[in-house]
Every structure is written in C-alpha cells, then in structure tokens.
Amino acid sequence: MKVEVRVYPKEGVLDPQGRAIASALGRLGHETVSDVRAGKIFFIEVEGDDPVAVEAEARKMAEELLANTVIEGYDVRIAAQP
Amino acid sequence: MKVEVRVYPKEGVLDPQGRAIASALGRLGHETVSDVRAGKIFFIEVEGDDPVAVEAEARKMAEELLANTVIEGYDVRIAAQP
Amino acid sequence: MTSGAHTRDLIAEHNLSAEEFARILEILGREPNLVELGVFSAMWSEHCSYKSSRIHLKKLPTTGPRVIQGPGENAGIVDIGDGLAVAFKMESHNHPSFIEPYQGAATGVGGILRDIFTMGARPIASLDSLRFGHLDAPRMRHLVDGVVRGIAGYGNCMGIPTVGGETTFHPAYDRNILVNVMSVGVVPSHRIFRGRAEGAGNPVIYVGSKTGRDGIHGATMASEEFAGDETRRKRPTVQVGDPFTEKLLMEACLELFELDAVVGIQDMGAAGLTSSSFEMAGRAGSGLEIDLSKVPVRETGMTPYEILLSESQERMLLVARKDRLDTVLEVFGKWELEAVVIGRVTDSGRVVAFFDGRIVADLPVAPLSERAPVYDRPRVPPTPVLSRGWEELPEPASYGACLRKILATENIAQKSWIWTQYDHMVGTNTVERPGGDAAVLRIKGTSKAMALTSDVNPFFCACDPYRGAAIAVAEAARSIAATGARPLAVTDCLNFGSPERPEIMGQFEAAVRGLSDACRALSTPVVSGNVSFYNETDGRPIPPTPTVGMVGLLEDVSRQVRMPFRREGDRVALLGRTRDELGASEFLRTIHGRDDGPCPDVDLEAERRLVELLVRLADERRIASAHDVSDGGLAVALAECAMASGLGVEVRLEPGVRPSALLFGETTGRALVTFAPGDESSVRAAAETADVPLDVIGRVGAGRLAIEMAGRALVDEPVAELSDIWTTAFARSMEESAEVL
Amino acid sequence: MSAAKPRFAIVVFPGSNCDQDCHHVATELLGCDADYVWHRDTDLKGADVVILPGGFAYGDYLRAGALARFSPVMETVTRFAMDGGPVLGICNGFQVLLEAGLLPGAVRVNRGLRYVCKDVHMRVENASTPFTRLYEPGQVVKMPVGHGEGNYTAPPETLTELEYEAGIVFRYCDESGRVTDEANPNGATAGIAGIANREGNIVGLMPHPDRCAEGLLGNEVGRRMFESAVSSLAPA
Numbered sequence A, B: 001m002k003v004e005v006r007v008y009p010k011e012g013v014l015d016p017q018g019r020a021i022a023s024a025l026g027r028l029g030h031e032t033v034s035d036v037r038a039g040k041i042f043f044i045e046v047e048g049d050d051p052v053a054v055e056a057e058a059r060k061m062a063e064e065l066l067a068n069t070v071i072e073g074y075d076v077r078i079a080a081q082p
Numbered sequence C: 001m002t003s004g005a006h007t008r009d010l011i012a013e014h015n016l017s018a019e020e021f022a023r024i025l026e027i028l029g030r031e032p033n034l035v036e037l038g039v040f041s042a043m044w045s046e047h048c049s050y051k052s053s054r055i056h057l058k059k060l061p062t063t064g065p066r067v068i069q070g071p072g073e074n075a076g077i078v079d080i081g082d083g084l085a086v087a088f089k090m091e092s093h094n095h096p097s098f099i100e101p102y103q104g105a106a107t108g109v110g111g112i113l114r115d116i117f118t119m120g121a122r123p124i125a126s127l128d129s130l131r132f133g134h135l136d137a138p139r140m141r142h143l144v145d146g147v148v149r150g151i152a153g154y155g156n157c158m159g160i161p162t163v164g165g166e167t168t169f170h171p172a173y174d175r176n177i178l179v180n181v182m183s184v185g186v187v188p189s190h191r192i193f194r195g196r197a198e199g200a201g202n203p204v205i206y207v208g209s210k211t212g213r214d215g216i217h218g219a220t221m222a223s224e225e226f227a228g229d230e231t232r233r234k235r236p237t238v239q240v241g242d243p244f245t246e247k248l249l250m251e252a253c254l255e256l257f258e259l260d261a262v263v264g265i266q267d268m269g270a271a272g273l274t275s276s277s278f279e280m281a282g283r284a285g286s287g288l289e290i291d292l293s294k295v296p297v298r299e300t301g302m303t304p305y306e307i308l309l310s311e312s313q314e315r316m317l318l319v320a321r322k323d324r325l326d327t328v329l330e331v332f333g334k335w336e337l338e339a340v341v342i343g344r345v346t347d348s349g350r351v352v353a354f355f356d357g358r359i360v361a362d363l364p365v366a367p368l369s370e371r372a373p374v375y376d377r378p379r380v381p382p383t384p385v386l387s388r389g390w391e392e393l394p395e396p397a398s399y400g401a402c403l404r405k406i407l408a409t410e411n412i413a414q415k416s417w418i419w420t421q422y423d424h425m426v427g428t429n430t431v432e433r434p435g436g437d438a439a440v441l442r443i444k445g446t447s448k449a450m451a452l453t454s455d456v457n458p459f460f461c462a463c464d465p466y467r468g469a470a471i472a473v474a475e476a477a478r479s480i481a482a483t484g485a486r487p488l489a490v491t492d493c494l495n496f497g498s499p500e501r502p503e504i505m506g507q508f509e510a511a512v513r514g515l516s517d518a519c520r521a522l523s524t525p526v527v528s529g530n531v532s533f534y535n536e537t538d539g540r541p542i543p544p545t546p547t548v549g550m551v552g553l554l555e556d557v558s559r560q561v562r563m564p565f566r567r568e569g570d571r572v573a574l575l576g577r578t579r580d581e582l583g584a585s586e587f588l589r590t591i592h593g594r595d596d597g598p599c600p601d602v603d604l605e606a607e608r609r610l611v612e613l614l615v616r617l618a619d620e621r622r623i624a625s626a627h628d629v630s631d632g633g634l635a636v637a638l639a640e641c642a643m644a645s646g647l648g649v650e651v652r653l654e655p656g657v658r659p660s661a662l663l664f665g666e667t668t669g670r671a672l673v674t675f676a677p678g679d680e681s682s683v684r685a686a687a688e689t690a691d692v693p694l695d696v697i698g699r700v701g702a703g704r705l706a707i708e709m710a711g712r713a714l715v716d717e718p719v720a721e722l723s724d725i726w727t728t729a730f731a732r733s734m735e736e737s738a739e740v741l
Numbered sequence D: 001m002s003a004a005k006p007r008f009a010i011v012v013f014p015g016s017n018c019d020q021d022c023h024h025v026a027t028e029l030l031g032c033d034a035d036y037v038w039h040r041d042t043d044l045k046g047a048d049v050v051i052l053p054g055g056f057a058y059g060d061y062l063r064a065g066a067l068a069r070f071s072p073v074m075e076t077v078t079r080f081a082m083d084g085g086p087v088l089g090i091c092n093g094f095q096v097l098l099e100a101g102l103l104p105g106a107v108r109v110n111r112g113l114r115y116v117c118k119d120v121h122m123r124v125e126n127a128s129t130p131f132t133r134l135y136e137p138g139q140v141v142k143m144p145v146g147h148g149e150g151n152y153t154a155p156p157e158t159l160t161e162l163e164y165e166a167g168i169v170f171r172y173c174d175e176s177g178r179v180t181d182e183a184n185p186n187g188a189t190a191g192i193a194g195i196a197n198r199e200g201n202i203v204g205l206m207p208h209p210d211r212c213a214e215g216l217l218g219n220e221v222g223r224r225m226f227e228s229a230v231s232s233l234a235p236a
C-alpha cells in the first residue's frame, strides 16, 4: 500500500528556500506568484492493506524521522504514487 | 489561488535519499516499509482565479525551475495549502 | 540472445566499423553474440581503447627518478620520500555535465576519487578545471551554477577539499562545456595497489551500489531491441551520484588495504563491469569467470547486456586472497556495504560470463584490452592564427580604465563565488587556500607540503596548439615554483573535437608535441591522464584544450612563499623579459573585442631557469612574496598582489615595448618577486647565476597601484576600488540571473 | 601522554569527515589521548570529553543530523552528557545534537541556499562553558565555517530562554564585534553561531575550531576551545 507524507515549514517559520524560489520565479516573469513555500514529500511503500493501520504507522515515521517538528509540520495520506 | 507542484525522481533514476530513509525506517522498526522515494513539494500562491490558467502557469514554473526534468518528473494540482 | 549474422545497423549502432567487425570475426573465429558485440563496442570505444590517441601519447615522457607508476593504471604515482608517494590523475566529465550539470559534475568527482583510492591512496585534495561558453549563452549560468553545486555536493560530502582549479569562458564552449577534475592522494610507497586480477582461484568481489540501467551509452539502441519497451521507457540517460555510499566505499577500502587481503582492485567507470574485468585480467595476463546473475541489481528484468555495460556509480571490482575472503566481507559488512563474490580468477586468458547458468559471453582478454585497435588517423597540421593587425591599433586613452575593465571580466575576475561553495579546508592540510598561484597542502607527519595547480590557456591553444600546450606546462611549473615548491610531475586531460577530422588530429598531434617538449625541458614526466574527443556540436569544435595538472614538492613547508605583498618598502622585481606581445591577450579581447594571434612565444629553457631560481630564492628565504605573471599581464599580476595584501605598489617601467604590451601583454616566462631592500644584492646575484633577467621595477607602498613609464603616469588607482571591482564582479554577474537560485 | 591529561572520545558516524581533524588536534596538538568511537559502539572507553565532529553523517540525506541521531552511540553520549560530561558538537556534530534534542532549536538551509566555506568572526557571548572558559567574554574570534545548513532558529520561547540563561555561546559579528546582517553567513536567528544547554556542559557550534588550531594553518584561536576542555578537567 502506498502512503504519502508531506513535510512543510510551520506557519511563521521563515522558509529561505521558498523565498528564493518565489523571487526567482518573479525574475522569470511569473509576476502573479505572491508566495512560495518549499516542502518535502515522501512516497512510502508499506506492506499491509489496512489503511488505518498504515496511516498510523506513517504518522509515527513522520514524528520520529521525516519531519523536524521543531520547525516543520506534516500530513499523511494514503495515495497513489506517481 | 493556491497550487501545489510535486517533484519526484523519475522511475529507474537512483534515489539515494529515498534509499537512506528506507533503511533508517527499517532500523527504527518499521519493517513493513519496502520502498521510499523522496521528492519535493512546492505550495505556490498565485494571483488569479482561473484554475486552468493557474495550472498552466504552474506547469511552466515546474518546467523552467522547480523540476530538473532530465531526472525528475512532476505533477501540478490546484489544492489547499496546509 | 541472438542468432546468425548481425545487421549492418546493429554493428553501426555499436559504433563499430566494418573493418572492426571483420577483426572481431577473425579474433573469435565466429559471430559474436549481442552481449559480446556490446563488450567489443565498449572496449574498442575511443573512451576505453584510446585507439586514435595512443600512437601520439606514446611520445610523452613518462619516466623519471621519482616515478613509481606511470600511465596505464588508475592513477600515476610519484615518490616524495619519507616512505610516502602521491597518486594523482585528471578526468573529464564533459558531455554528462552539459546534459545535467549537477549530476554530471558530481559523478565526475566521484569517478576520479575512486581512481585515487583504488591505488591505496587517501585522497587529500581535488582541483576543478572548468571551461564554459559566453555567460549570456543559452543555459550557461544554469550550467555554471549546476556544475559548481555538483562538484561541491560530491566533494564536500566526501570530505575531500577542492583546493584549486581554473575557470575560463570562451564562446567556442557554448555548446560543449568542459569539466575536468584532478584528484591527489597520499599512499605509503610500499603499500600501493593496482588493478590486477592475479592468482587463479582467487575470488572476484563486487562491492558498492546496486547495478541499474544507468548510462548504457552508444549501444543503447541496439540492446533495446532485445530488452524490450519496458527497458526503453525505464532506462535513464543520466547517472545520479551517491557521495555517501562512496565515502563508505573509500573508508572501507582504505581500512581493508591495511589487512593484506586485497590482490587487485579497480573501480567500475566507463563501460562498468566490462572494462573493469577485462582491464584487470588484461594487466595480469589472467582470465576471469563471472556470474552475472550474482550481480546486485536495482531493477527487475535486467539483461546480461545491461549488467555488463551499466555505468551505475559507486561500484568496485576487487580480487581478494582466497584465504582472506572472510576479512574482506567482514570489513565491507562493518561499513554496511553490499559485497558479493561474483566469480573467480582463472589462467585461461579469457573472460567468461554466465547468466542463469548459461554462458552469455566468452571472449579472449588480450585483443580486447592490451591489443585493441590502434589508428594513425589522417591529420593536417594546424595553421597558427597570426596578427590581424593589432600592431596598428591606437594606444588606449586611459590605461587605468582598461585595468578596471579587465579586472571585471569573467575570465580575470576573482572566482571566490565558486570556491567558497567548496569545502577547501576539510582535512586541515590546506596551507594555501584557493586564490594563490598554486594550492599548498602540508603532509601530516612530515615537514613537507605538496603544491597543486591546473592550467591551460585555451585562447593561446586556439592560436597555436603546440605553443599553447607547452605554455600550459610552463605556467603550471611557474605557479608551483612561485610557492617555493619544485615541480615533480604532470597529469593531463586532453579535450578536443572529433578525431575523425584531420584538422582536429593535427591539433592533437601538435598539442601532444608541445606537452612532450615542455615536460622534457622542465623534467616533469606525465604519469597519468585522460583524452576526451568529440567535444563538438554541429561540426563546431572546442578550441584545443590540453589541461595540465601539476604537482610540486615543498621539502620544508616553512619555506613556502605566498602571493600577497608583505611589507611596505619591500622591493618589487620582475623576473624575465617583456616582449612586444598582445596576441591572444585578455586586453585585445576586452578592450578591442579582437581575437588576433599570435600566441605568445615560449622559451622552455628560460622557463626552466626561472623555475630553478624561484625554488632557490624560496629555499634560501630571500623573498617575501612571489606571483607568476600570466592572464591579464603585468598590470593584473601587480594588482593581484596588491589586492590580496591591501598594500599598494609604486612601479617605474623602462620604455621599450608599447605601453599596452608592457602592462597587459601576456609574455610568458615572467614572475614578480618582492624582498627587503637589504636582500637586493643577494637576489640579484642569484638571478645572475641562474641567468634570469631581473629588473627592480618598484617598491611596495600604501593604498595605491601606481605605474609610470619614463616619467609618464600610466596607471594610478586606489587598490581598495580595484579590489572591490575584482572581488564582486563574478558573483554579481551570476546572481543577477534568473537561471540561478 | 601524561596521566593528568583528559581522554577524548571522537564519535564517528558513517559519513563523518572531520573525525581525523579533531583527533589530530587532541593528540598531535594537545598531546592528549583520543579514541575514535564507531557509531555502533556504546562504550566511550573512559573518555573525559566527547566530540561529535563535522561531516555529512548518513550523507545528511533527509536533514543534516536527522539519521545520525538514531545511532546506538547516541544513547551513551546522552547518558554521558546527562551526568555532566563535556560534549562538543562541531558543525555536523552540532546538527546531530539538535536533532537528538540535546540542544534546543534546529537549523535550516543557509539563507543563500549555498554551501559556504570561509572565515567568519564570532563574539564570545558565554565564556564560562567548559569549551570557552579560556576566552574573554566579548572576545572576537575568527573561525572558518563550512556548511550548507547552518541557519539556526528556534521557537520564540526557546530563543528567549537562550538569551536569558546564557545559552548563546557565540554570535556572528564583524571584525569589530558588531552583530550585523552582513557578518551573518547563513541567516541564523539573532546571529546565533553556537549554543549550550542550561548546565553549559553541552556545546554546539557551526564554525570549525578544529580547522584553526595551529599556526601553520594561519590561525590558532580554535585550539583554545579544546584547551578549555582540558583546563576545565584539570584537577584543581
């Protein structure tokens, strides 16, 4: 079963990467871009077919490892991998 | 309007990050994890309310800057930012 | 896999000529199967076989009292005493870097580092020699940014400092950039390892990353017909580097080398498992049996063809003593590396590959490695580019304005934007950081240090490949000697267009002659190197670019000499004579927008005498600073010493040649030295004995760079302003661009 | 080496690359004994001081220090630190201490999004830790940095606590000691270059004292951090 964990800078935490990308996009002529926040996404293949259990396990992975909860938030969803 | 661009390693392309994370998760006792692929996600705030136009613009951003299309694939979707 | 006669297309797709195929039939006495065809194609490719360059490379001087290992191994090695030796080599990763700059450059670093530690040496430093097109050419800033990030990403993670290099911009590289990386390692002279598969019965071990469908090049098309659509869709063209795995490989190998368990070892570079197994057997005159089904694979359904030809990174092939196999597997286990026995050494003189119990390739070793085809390709001698009349140009109105303009050009401007992205200090050996004439690295546990540099001026080579190549060696030797070190030996990376064109082979032959003559004159044998042909697009080749990497030895690191002026009041002297030369100079390009020749003259005997003098002056502690005069000429050299020190300089030049040539001409064989007034007589005496012209041209002063000729002020600029221009120009030019994050 | 001298333990994670540099300072330059401690070992071999060196533990894949903190050795290091033992994290070692929660806060990618290797200046804000006691309070020291993720930050309450509990050990500044934005190589909040826990025995910093500990390299100021540790342990 495939699960997706998204990790992103917490509200209020300055995101240097998002900022740089936003200004670069501006210079590239995308003036309509007003804000960018850069995060990470993990496509995880987990054995087992109980979505509830798999999602719970994925949350644990995010808490323990995938996100640095001091500055990052995360969300988890069972999803198809690209 | 908020748009989400997800960037991920193309199939067959080595993903050292994903591999390292997968084995770390294994060591942490998540034995059910069989594979991890690590990507990036960008939450982009774009002015304008025509989803079609905004999505098209976001694709351009991905092609030009956000994704390295030689080794990375991407997808775009209008979505709510966390 | 295949039956009956191969189609012409199949043979052509494997880049084999009809003659070469006929030769294969004759060697085998039968039709090769597809796997075997792939192996021949890879082993006889220009890259692996050097078939077009061999006869010319034979002319290079490759021996000397200090040479322990010359060309032919993974790296060359020279003795530095104290039971130590240095292993070094330069490699190109040009084409991959143009396709994907980050990964292309990163895997280039990974490859050359493997060449060094497979010899048993611990790498201590890398240098990167980069050629880009015009900064405003399409994708160019993106390429510069990606290449620099890639070198940083890999080298920094490995913990090998990138301590020097060079960066040139020339429109002729617009569609063929060059990424040459040199690495240097230190090895106990009694504990050198080589790529030899010796001892019938010894196990053959595969260690490192799994094998994927990465970079299966020329022959790709052909194999797909058999591997099917799946493969075609899945196979990536670009290899991705994994510096962490390589760091583990390096530490594991270096640990293993202490345990007397390894017989021979080689990295899987171009043509991966194929070249490593054939070369290891070839050097030892032995044979191998390998079972491809045992090779760890990253993807499903990989064919023997793909497994043999994959160029996945971070993989090594090694032969262990049979009685020490456990030790080998134990050490790799400790470092969490996958190590598998995939075969054994035989004395059959053949490499036999099995897959699922079937023989999929059975080939004689010698014809594929040692006795691969060699061509003496037709060539036409290059016609040197001469003056198109620059002698008639009016002298500029303001030499100060010229200097400011030249200091701001991407070729002359300081490259700190690049080297601050490289960890150039890890290892705590970097005594001279990037920015000097040559990087200097102390050798822990001794009083010694190594001086390292890479040089070539493509503008010179474009005008005259012979002189350009000779000058590259001379400039490298001068840069090394300016630190007080004695030039020891050379590695090269010969970047050219297509060898199938007589003009290009003419350039190549001339450049190799230039290298040979210069290396002989300066007693710096060539102990390793690399040839990169086919650097051209739509029939437009790069300028001949024979990059020279040189190592020098400083017996006593405390006698090192540095570039910056040291004390106000010190005398400033020019060693060597300035000729009326402006051909191929930065001045002509920047101020007049012309690329006239001729390439400056070179007097190799005079260069040798200058090197001897610089080494002696340093050894006798007679000079306070030294700097070689090269790109941008005397005015730029003076400015560099001033800007690096914050001190100024007052200079009086004798008339003779036109002022522009005096200030900006790039006459070879010159260096600047400074010394306390009290040492003038002894320095003069030393120069006389060495038969090197010496003119005291001024004194180190406060804040200004002032140059006058016959009472007339040519230049008078505040050093701080020049410094601001020189140090910020390149970064600004890069960071204003939207192509760069 | 003389028995009075303390023993250093230098932790080696897969991917550490300044372990030998720290070992060189402790042994060759200070004449102390030092052991490498492999990340899977749990025995500090009787060490008096523990150093987490710079490098790219586990390649810094995911996040600098994120994977290393799970190495078995970290439990031992934590116990050693909780018993008051002096622990110094340099660069990647600092990042590991942050990820392990032994020091508060986190680092983000540098403001300029690039790895930066150059000399910076720092002001000594706390000269009473076992690793800074030989510096003068307010002293300006020059040290090299070499990192891509040194942009320190922490939740407001943590920052306030650091300010008031003397948790900030070094701040980036200019030559004259002024904390300015230009002097800040990575965008770290409040110019924070190094911090300590409340007890002061755990110190982490981004710059590299190990790279400026001998005259041959043109700068010896970093050696004082190691000597501080030695002096703090010397029997009074």
Ligand SMILES: Nc1ncnc2c1ncn2[C@@H]1O[C@H](COP(=O)(O)OP(=O)(O)O)[C@@H](O)[C@H]1O
Pocket (backbone or CB within 6 Å): C128, C129, C130, C162, C163, C164, C165, C166, C167, C415, C418, C419, C433, C434, C435, C436, C437, C438, C439, C455, C479, C628, C630, C631
């Ligand atoms: N790509 C690079 N990487 C590292 N150092 C570089 C690079 N390009 C230039 N440098 C450094 O800049 C200084 C000047 O380079 P260069 O103009 O080639 O010197 P020289 O004229 O003495 O050969 C040298 O110290 C060189 O090591």
Ligand SMILES: [Mg+2]
Pocket (backbone or CB within 6 Å): C166, C454, C455, C456, C630
């Ligand atoms: Mg040069």
